[in-house]
Amino acid sequence: MPLLGLGTYKLLSPEDVYRAVDAALAAGYRSFDTAAVYQNEADLGRALKELLPKHGLTREDVFITSKLGSEDQGERAMKGALNSLSQLELGYIDLYLIHWPGTQGLAVADQRNPGNRAQSWATLEELHAQGKLKAIGVSNYTPAHMRELMQSCKIPPAVLQVEFHPRLCQTKLRSVCEEYGVCFQAYSSLGKGKLVTDPVVMEVAKNCERTPAQVLLRWAVQQGVPVLPKSSNPDRIKDNARLFDFTLSDTDMDRLSALDCGQKYCRDSKDIV
Template sequence: MQTIKLNGDVHMPILGLGTFRVRGYSTVYQVLDAAFQAGYRSFDTATVYQNEADIGKALKELLPKHGLTRKDIFVTSKLAPQDHGEEAESACLRSLEQLDCDYIDLYLIHWPGKQGLKSEDPDNKLHRQKSWQAMEKLKESGKFRVIGVSNYTVEHMNELLSHCRIKPSVLQVEYHPLLVQTDLLNFCSSAGIHLQAYSSLGVGKLVSEPQIIKVAGKYRKTPSQVLLKWAVQQGIGVIPKSCNPERIKENFMIFDFSLSEEDINTISSLHSGTRYCWDPTHVA
C-alpha cells in the first residue's frame, strides 16, 4: 500500500474505503471484512454518516480476526455542520466515544458552513474558527493525530491559514476528471497539505464515460481502476465506496500498473466543472 506522509509526520494510506451510506451493523461488518481481506487499512466515516458506532464495534471484532491492531489502521471522521462552533469539542469527543477509540488518526471539518445559518451569513466564519480551535486542542491532547478540512475553497483555506496555530494536514474535496480543481491542487501542493478526493467515480456515472472505457481497455483494467489510478498517480488520495465485495477488491487493485502521461492528460481534458455533490463556493 502506497502511503502519503502528511504534515505532522503521520503516514496515511493513499487509498482508503469510504463508508457514506454504509449503514447497519451487519452491512458495516461485511463491508469492512471484505476491505480487510482486499488489503485496505484506511477507513473514512463522519458523524453525518450515522455509522461511527457500528464501525467502532466492527473494528473491535475484525482487527484480531485479521491479525491486526489499532495502530495498523487509519481512521478518519468528520465534524457535522450542526456541531460547528461552541458544540465542536463535545461533538469531537462524541465521535471518539462512538468509534470506541483512544484516538482518531484524522479528523476533518466536514463543511465550511454551520447548519441552520444561511450560506452568506458572515457568522459561518466565526463558527469555523471556533471549530478549528477545538480540534487543535484535541490534537494537542493526542485525541487526534492530525486534523484537516473538507469542502473548503481556496478562500476558506486562506482564511484558515491566517489564524490557525496548527496547519491542516488534509483537504478532502470532490475531485474527478469532470471536476479537475487545479487551483485547489496547486494551493495544497504549495502549502504542504494533502489533497484527498471523494466521488472519484462521479457517483458511478464516470465508469460509462467513453474516453475512460477506451483507456481502461488499453490497460486491461476496469474504468473504476483507471479513474482511481488517475488520481493516485498524481498524488491525490482516494476513498472509493462500495458494499460489493468484488468491487471493493477491484478498487484496491490499482498498484500494478501506471497510466502514461498522455492518458492522464487525456482524462484530465474531460474537465467540464461538473459537480455531483455539494458546492461550497457560496459559503461565506
C-alpha cells in the same frame, strides 16, 4: 495516511459495515473514512475491534478518519468531536476533519459562518494537543476558506478532502494545498458513478484491460492523491484495491485530465462566506 481508503458513506446497517470492513481488510485496505453525519461511527468501531484480530492486525495498523458535522460547527464542536471519539471507541482518531465550511441552520451568506469555523478549528487544535486527534484537517473548503484558515490557525490543516475526478481537476485548490503543504485527498472519484460510462474512460479501461473504476482511481493515485472509493459489495471492494500493479501512460493521463469541465456531482460550498 494510505493512498487507498474505504469510504463508508451510505453504509447504514451494522451488517453492511461489518461485511465491507471484512472485505476491505482482506483486500489490503488500511484506511477507513467515516463521519458523524454518516451515522455509522459506532458500527465501524465495533467492526474494527472484532475484525482486526481476525486479520492479524492491531489498532495501530489502521488509519481512521472521521468528521465534525455542520450541526456541531462553532460552540458545539467540542461536544461533536468527543461524541465521534466515544462512538468509535478506538482510543483516538487518526484524522478528524471539519466536514463543511458552513453551519447547519445558517444561510450561506451568514456572517457567523467564519467565526464558527474558527471556533471549531480551535477546538480541534485543543484535542490534537491532547493526543485524541492525531491529525486535523478540513473537507469541502474552497481556496478562500483555506486562505482564511491559514491566516488564523496555530496548527495548519494536514489534509483537505474534496470531490476530485477527471471532470473536476481542482487545479486552483490543488495549487493552494501545494503552497501550504496540505495533503489533497479525493472523494467521489467516480463522479457518483457517472464517469464509469464516459467514452474516454471506457476506452482507456479497455486498452488497459482494467475496469473504468480502477482507471479513475489510478488516475488520482498516480498524481499522489489519496482516494476513498466506497462500496458495500465485497467483490467491488476487492477490485477497487487493484490500483498499484499497473500504470496509466502519459497519453492516457492527459486524455483523462482533458475531460476537466468543472463538473461537480456533490454539494458545492463556493457561496459560503
